[in-house]
Amino acid sequence: xxxxxxxxxxxxxxxxxxxxxxxxxxxxxxxxxxxxxxxxxxxxxxxxxxxxxxxxxxxxxxxxxxxxxxxxxxxxxxxxxxxxxxxxxxxxxxxxxxxxxxxxxxxxxxxxxxxxxxxxxxxxxxxxxxxxxxxxxxxxxxxxxxxxxxxxxxxxxxxxxxxxxxxxxxxxxxxxxxxxxxxxxxxxxxxxxxxxxxxxxxxxxxxxxxxxxxxxxxxxxxxxxxx
Amino acid sequence: xxxxxxxxxxxxxxxxxxxxxxxxxxxxxxxxxxxxxxxxxxxxxxxxxxxxxxxxxxxxxxxxxxxxxxxxxxxxxxxxxxxxxxxxxxxxxxxxxxxxxxxxxxxxxxxxxxxxxxxxxxxxxxxxxxxxxxxxxxxxxxxxxxxxxxxxxxxxxxxxxxxxxxxxxxxxxxxxxxxxxxxxxxxxxxxxxxxxxxxxxxxxxxxxxxxxxx
Numbered sequence: 267x268x269x270x271x272x273x274x275x276x277x278x279x280x281x282x283x284x285x286x287x288x289x290x291x292x293x294x295x296x297x298x299x300x301x302x303x304x305x306x307x308x309x310x311x312x313x314x315x316x317x318x319x320x321x322x323x324x325x326x327x328x329x330x331x332x333x334x335x336x337x338x339x340x341x342x343x344x345x346x347x348x349x350x351x352x353x354x355x356x357x358x359x360x361x362x363x364x365x366x367x368x369x370x371x372x373x374x375x376x377x378x379x380x381x382x383x384x385x386x387x388x389x390x391x392x393x394x395x396x397x398x399x400x401x402x403x404x405x406x407x408x409x410x411x412x413x414x415x416x417x418x419x420x421x422x423x424x425x426x427x428x429x430x431x432x433x434x435x436x437x438x439x440x441x442x443x444x445x446x447x448x449x450x451x452x453x454x455x456x457x458x459x460x461x462x463x464x465x466x467x468x469x470x471x472x473x474x475x476x477x478x479x480x481x482x483x484x485x486x487x488x489x490x491x492x493x
Numbered sequence: 494x495x496x497x498x499x500x501x502x503x504x505x506x507x508x509x510x511x512x513x514x515x516x517x518x519x520x521x522x523x524x525x526x527x528x529x530x531x532x533x534x535x536x537x538x539x540x541x542x543x544x545x546x547x548x549x550x551x552x553x554x555x556x557x558x559x560x561x562x563x564x565x566x567x568x569x570x571x572x573x574x575x576x577x578x579x580x581x582x583x584x585x586x587x588x589x590x591x592x593x594x595x596x597x598x599x600x601x602x603x604x605x606x607x608x609x610x611x612x613x614x615x616x617x618x619x620x621x622x623x624x625x626x627x628x629x630x631x632x633x634x635x636x637x638x639x640x641x642x643x644x645x646x647x648x649x650x651x652x653x654x655x656x657x658x659x660x661x662x663x664x665x666x667x668x669x670x671x672x673x674x675x676x677x678x679x680x681x682x683x684x685x686x687x688x689x690x691x692x693x694x695x696x697x698x699x700x701x702x703x704x705x706x707x
Contacts, residue, residue: 278596282582282589289584289621291618350578353546358597359569492546 275360279368280435286345294376297338298384304330305388313486316393320440323392324453326445330354330388331381331406334436335352335413338377342369342421346413347491356492363481367487370418370480372409378410394453401456401466405449408469422487445469495521495557497646497676498543505538505554512538514681515695516552520693525599525667534628536637537577538681539697543678544574555646565678570599573643577650583623587614587633590622595640597673603640614638619642627654638666646670648679 287294306328310317344459346352355365385403394402419437452465496519504514512535519524528536541547543554545561554561556571581590587607589689595603609615612632624632631654638646652660667677671691685689685692 274598274601275599278593282585282593285593286582286584296550344550345583349583350576350580351582353574353576353578354580354594355599356546357544357569357572359566359599360597361566386616493548 271483272360272364275358275411276364276368279355280363280372283369284375287341293338293341297334297377298380299332300337301327301330301381301384301388304333305391308392317456320395321456322378323389323394324398324450326392327385327388327394327402328405328409328446328449331410332439332446333411334381335377335410335417336431338373339417339421339434339453340431341423342373342418343416343488343491344421347425352412352488353492356489362485362488363401365419366422366484367477367481368485370415374411374414377407378414381410382406395457395461397459398457401453401462404462404466405452408447408466408473409449410447411473412445412469413442415476415484419487422484424490426491445472448472459492495522496520496555497524497557498678500525500543500553501555501651503539503542503554504534504540504550505547506550507538516695516697518693518695520676520678522676523653523671523675524691524693525671525679525685526693528668528678528680528695529696531699532613534697534699536697540574540647540649540680541576544572545569545671546574548622555614571643572645572647573598573637573641575634575637575649578652579630581622584595584621586619586621587625587629588618590633591636594637598637599640600640600642608636608639612662613637631655632659635663638663638670644675646675646677646679648677650680650682652681652683656669 306327308322308343312322330394343352346355358365382403385406386399389399389402417434417436420434421430423437424434427433448465448469452462452469455462455465497521501517505512516539518526528539530536538547542549545565556568556688558566561568577689580594582593585593587609591603591605595601595605606615606618609618612635614629614632614636617625617629623634631651632682635651651663655663660683670677
């Protein structure tokens with residue numbers, strides 16, 4: 267199979283997923299609204315003191331992002347599994363990891379990228395000092411692809427289980443701990459006025475590694491699930 | 494005449510129950526295999542094993558002399574599997590479904606409008622598939638047969654939800670495929686109104702060895 271036709275298959279899978287998602291906007295919008303609502307609840311619960319809110323802002327935004335990625339995870343493969351599309355993808359002559367990469371890409375475009383755009387709003391609601399905004403967005407930009415890719419592995423494994431939601435969070439959340447630590451440390455550094463480049467580069471490296479390897483894990487998980 | 498597909502000594506166990514053991518069959522060009530048996534006997538499992546979605550406990554399958562897992566890309570290019578789940582996206586229209594599926598099947602020059610006319614969906618092309626009837630959704634799925642270049646078709650209950658005209662249309666398409674040296678393996682609870690000597694039958698019974706009747 268040559269590069270041209272592989273590229274065409276990748277874009278077709280992505281275009282189809284985008285077209286389906288655009289017809290089911292609530293599935294896309296709900297996880298994002300969830301993040302905004304969680305973030306809005308904190309000033310009400312903790313109190314409006316800027317010291318406390320500003321200190322916990324990064325953590326709150328990132329934890330909300332993790333939870334929302336789990337919330338949207340069912341969308342990844344559930345419908346494809348139920349209507350038989352997944353069988354056809356597995357039987358496609360195209361390499362399954364490539365198609366899985368396309369699906370992860372669409373998931374990120376609809377769940378990760380909007381979070382980066384929403385980050386300033388969330389930062390404002392939590393009174394995060396402006397010095398940290400840029401770094402927060404940067405960590406989300408390089409961190410959310412990791413979320414999408416890892417979530418896809420978990421979703422692929424649990425898609426045939428019916429109600430795999432709880433299992434999925436138990437499976438995935440511990441894996442996101444390093445992500446949380448480095449992202450929080452990066453914003454902390456930025457607020458202190460020191461360089462956050464180390465943590466951001468480390469996250470970028472993690473992202474590249476995940477995007478390289480995760481499609482193969484997703485493909486293996488999907489093969490097991492259609493079995 | 495050479496064998497297009499040859500299955501040897503297939504054995505499958507699902508949920509600790511023996512579905513079939515040492516099942517063997519061979520199909521020459523232009524032959525159709527009707528897999529019969531009661532519900533839950535393992536017909537769909539056999540079809541999924543042949544398609545490569547499941548692995549048998551024992552046994553081997555050769556397509557044009559090539560082992561099943563030798564060159565998966567080439568193998569998948571030569572077969573078309575339509576399961577009882579139609580792989581039709583409920584949110585997309587018939588036209589969009591056809592268009593995307595054809596591209597994923599590697600066919601770029603497909604005339605989607607002509608296909609819609611053939612399967613009798615002209616005039617319904619803009620409506621999301623979820624608003625169409627079960628039979629119309631099945632027609633979207635089966636439209637793949639009209640552009641498919643695969644030589645081996647594996648069809649699980651293709652006649653489900655189709656009306657008499659749809660069934661006749663499908664029979665004509667099968668006839669054409671067999672004349673072009675294609676091979677079809679299908680399950681169906683309806684008796685096939687097939688009048689040729691090209692029809693082979695295989696019956697899977699509960700906890701019984703599959704027997705080949707020719």
